Amino acid sequence: MKRIYVNEEWCLGCHLCEYQCAFANSGMDDMVKALKGKTIHPRIQVEGDNKISFAVNCRHCSDARCVKGCISGALSRDKDGVVVIDTDKCVGCFTCILSCPYGVIMPSSDHSVVQKCQLCMDNASGEPACVKGCPNRAIVYEERI
Amino acid sequence: MKYDYLIIGNSIAAVGCIEGIRENDTEGSICVVTDENYRVYGRPLISYYLWNKTTEKKMLSYRPDNFYKKNDVELMLGTRAEKINPEKKTVSLSGGREIGYGKLLIAAGSSPFVPPMKGLDGVEKKFSFMTLDDAKVLAEAIGKDSRVLIVGAGLIGLKCAEGISDRAGSLTVVDLANRILPSILDEKGSAIVQKHIERRGVKFYLNDSVAEFKDGTATLSSGKKIEYDAVVIAVGVRPNTALAADAGGEVNRGIATDLKCVTTIPDVYAAGDCAECLNSITGKSQVLALLPNAYMMGHAAGVNMSGGEELYDDAIPMNAIGFWGLHIITAGDYEGEAYVKREGTKYKKLVTANNNLRGFILIDDIERAGIYTRLVREKTPLDEIDFEAIKERPQEMAFSRAVRKDDLGGVK
Ligand SMILES: Cc1cc2nc3c(=O)[nH]c(=O)nc-3n(C[C@H](O)[C@H](O)[C@H](O)COP(=O)(O)OP(=O)(O)OC[C@H]3O[C@@H](n4cnc5c(N)ncnc54)[C@H](O)[C@@H]3O)c2cc1C
Ligand code: SF4
Ligand code: SF4
Numbered sequence: 001m002k003r004i005y006v007n008e009e010w011c012l013g014c015h016l017c018e019y020q021c022a023f024a025n026s027g028m029d030d031m032v033k034a035l036k037g038k039t040i041h042p043r044i045q046v047e048g049d050n051k052i053s054f055a056v057n058c059r060h061c062s063d064a065r066c067v068k069g070c071i072s073g074a075l076s077r078d079k080d081g082v083v084v085i086d087t088d089k090c091v092g093c094f095t096c097i098l099s100c101p102y103g104v105i106m107p108s109s110d111h112s113v114v115q116k117c118q119l120c121m122d123n124a125s126g127e128p129a130c131v132k133g134c135p136n137r138a139i140v141y142e143e144r145i
Numbered sequence: 146m147k148y149d150y151l152i153i154g155n156s157i158a159a160v161g162c163i164e165g166i167r168e169n170d171t172e173g174s175i176c177v178v179t180d181e182n183y184r185v186y187g188r189p190l191i192s193y194y195l196w197n198k199t200t201e202k203k204m205l206s207y208r209p210d211n212f213y214k215k216n217d218v219e220l221m222l223g224t225r226a227e228k229i230n231p232e233k234k235t236v237s238l239s240g241g242r243e244i245g246y247g248k249l250l251i252a253a254g255s256s257p258f259v260p261p262m263k264g265l266d267g268v269e270k271k272f273s274f275m276t277l278d279d280a281k282v283l284a285e286a287i288g289k290d291s292r293v294l295i296v297g298a299g300l301i302g303l304k305c306a307e308g309i310s311d312r313a314g315s316l317t318v319v320d321l322a323n324r325i326l327p328s329i330l331d332e333k334g335s336a337i338v339q340k341h342i343e344r345r346g347v348k349f350y351l352n353d354s355v356a357e358f359k360d361g362t363a364t365l366s367s368g369k370k371i372e373y374d375a376v377v378i379a380v381g382v383r384p385n386t387a388l389a390a391d392a393g394g395e396v397n398r399g400i401a402t403d404l405k406c407v408t409t410i411p412d413v414y415a416a417g418d419c420a421e422c423l424n425s426i427t428g429k430s431q432v433l434a435l436l437p438n439a440y441m442m443g444h445a446a447g448v449n450m451s452g453g454e455e456l457y458d459d460a461i462p463m464n465a466i467g468f469w470g471l472h473i474i475t476a477g478d479y480e481g482e483a484y485v486k487r488e489g490t491k492y493k494k495l496v497t498a499n500n501n502l503r504g505f506i507l508i509d510d511i512e513r514a515g516i517y518t519r520l521v522r523e524k525t526p527l528d529e530i531d532f533e534a535i536k537e538r539p540q541e542m543a544f545s546r547a548v549r550k551d552d553l554g555g556v557k
Contacts, residue, residue, distance in 0.1 A: 006553035008546070047542045054553065056541050061557040065515075068161075068444070069437030071187040072199070073207035089203050091193040094511060098465040098474045099437060102552060103513025103539050111470065144556050 001081040002143050004119070004128055006054050011046070011138035013053035018042035020133035021057075021117075024125040041109045043117040044130050044139075055130065055139050058083060058104045058117040066096035066105055066116075074113075082121055087113045147245030148176040148219070150450060151236060153226040153388065154252035155179035156188065157436050158417030158443030160208060162250050163216050165447020165455070173247070173451065175218045178238060180225040183277060184213070188254075189436060191280040192308030204277065226253075229392040231410045248412050248450040251400060252443060253385035255418040255434055259378050262296075264358035270375040274305040275382070283309065287375050290314040294363055294373035296355060298325040300466060302379035306347055307468050316347045317371050319363070323352040329464050329475045333485075334506050337492055341471045384419045384432050397421060399432035404456040406446035414450055416442040422460050426477055426503060426521070433460055461522050465511075474514040477504025477521040484536055495536060500526050513539040 022040035023031050044057035060083050067075045067083060074089035075096060085105075090113040096105045097114065105116040119141075120128050131141040150166055152159045155177045163175060186204040193199045213220050225239035235245045257273035265271065272283045283305075287293060293313045295302045298320035306316050318325075324335035325342070339349060353365045363371045384399040395401040395409040399421040406414045406422075417439035421430040438460055448455035463476035471490060481498030492508040495517070502520040516539035519525070535543035541552060 003556070006549075008549065008553070047540055049542075052542070054541075054549070056553065059552070059557040063557075065437075068440045071189045071436050072203070073187065089199070089206065091190060091198050093189065093193075093465055093467065094472055094474065094514075095437060095465040097511055097514050098463055098476065098518055100515035101519035102541065103516040105515075106512065144554075 002141055003060050004131060004139055004141050007138050008054040010136045011053045012136055013048055015046050016133050017044050017055050017130035018046060020129040024120055024123050024129035043115055056104055059102055065099040069095050069099040071095055082119055084118050085116055090114055149173035149247040150175045151246035152177045152250045152252055154254055155185055156254055157439040158252035160185055161440040161443025162447035163218055165444040166451045167216050169451035169453045177218055178221045178224045178226050182223050186277060191277055192304040195280055195284055195308035229388050231392050250446055251389055251415040251419060252417050253419045255382035255384050258381045258383045260380060262355055268358050268376050272377045274301055274377055274379050287313050291374040292372055293375050294371055295377045295379060297379035305377055305379055318347060319350045319353055319355060321354045331479060334492055334508055337490055337508055342468055345469050386419060404458050405449040406442060406457055414446040416446040422457055425459050426461055433462055459522055463518060471509055472511045474507045474511045476518045479504050500528055
């Protein structure tokens, strides 16, 4: 399946991917209205210092520990392999935060449920907005074997 | 009637097993017997159900509606497995039927432990807190003025307290131990969480126990008296081992299994709360009565039962739990050198031993905790990572470039 992969050497540490993610998942069509003056809660996070930086988000593991350990069945792998969250079922126990080896599933902004990258299959973008918005191809969306 | 695979219990370990079997064998017949009257649900949800954070309908959708059909599983509700007959390879069921198996999984979970207490028999409204039916009966029995006494300040007792907090008049918790949640927290952690829960109006009597229940009053060993309208007993759970023991299988605290989840009885496997597995940190066998563990052990059993191989060799104690918005994540154990950071209700304790992270406690500071869990589970040598950085904050950056390349550029 297509996943998001990181080219660490090319990351500028500009955090644009975080803004693209927050915007794509805001449900709004005006970026300024969606983000200006607000604390953003992106599902992708840039780590690093001014020498090395890179963006981290869900790996969509085929053997996903978050899915195996979820107490409500809110997490599942869909038919395309995308690991998705049903926030309606989630009760915010954070067992998945305990389980995910990459630290990429996180509390939602009000902490009542969790949020995670769903490759923008759950919003209007239709393809990963972070990848589309990255100025230097430091994250790519492709098939790797 | 004979099935290729028979599963006793219809909970998380059973689902893991079904999904494990179907990865290898799409043909073999599967039957699940359960003495409950529901399709599978996550047991921990019962407190969220009472707290109105979920509904019965959502609880019962742990797996999609077509789960049993899609996996071609015959589900026998309201049916108890009474006896395993290993020489005939059959199981006797309530109602007198006997069914055969090729491979059998015991996924019978655990039952509440109710110690003998003077006067308990005479308490009219007394409850356990394990099943959806328990939750329903409890909800029915209490009202806005009810004074509820909970015996047990462990995970189940305190989740129950949170669950019924908006439905009951007052909540009192009594425990023999001198602190709450001793199975997952250290003393400092217990104190932080206790204070937080007390702010919600829960009253604790620790280092104490009920000497007698009589006419709506519990007299404690200390002599203190507590008036109650209802009592919840949540002192602990006991693995359901009788079926295995009666069939001649080795049973310690839980049913003994090897890394393939096989018991000492041929073709009989066990998984979840009823079974012991290897704690990969201590190297000893123990019951790890946790939902993720039940799934993963059940899954390994299912793969092995259907001719594949999956060793269940990386289990560790781990827990995520929250009370009124205060979240706690813990893993491993705390035998080693501790690094502690505390700021208000935020508490972090990382315990290292032999160049490994052996365990941790995080309270109100749980972001990216799974990175710590990974270090514990994988026994990552700490001199191969930037431990100073990761102490501060769990982060991918603390790993070497090669590991990062694999994590973020490899196929998972
Ligand atoms: C209130 C509460 C909160 C919890 N919170 C958490 C939490 O936050 N995180 C966590 O990791 N874990 C939690 N747990 C523990 C978790 O629920 C268990 O680890 C998990 O349910 C174990 O699954 P299992 O499949 O082994 O067995 P169980 O869920 O115990 O199910 C066993 C099933 O087998 C049936 N059965 C037993 N004997 C027979 C028989 N002879 N014939 C037919 N059927 C039989 C039982 O009725 C039951 O339906 C909690 C438990 C409780 C009670
Ligand atoms: S949230 Fe974590 S464990 Fe789950 S699929 Fe993504 S990377 Fe894997
Ligand atoms: S927080 Fe939600 S998604 Fe995560 S394990 Fe709990 S119920 Fe499942």
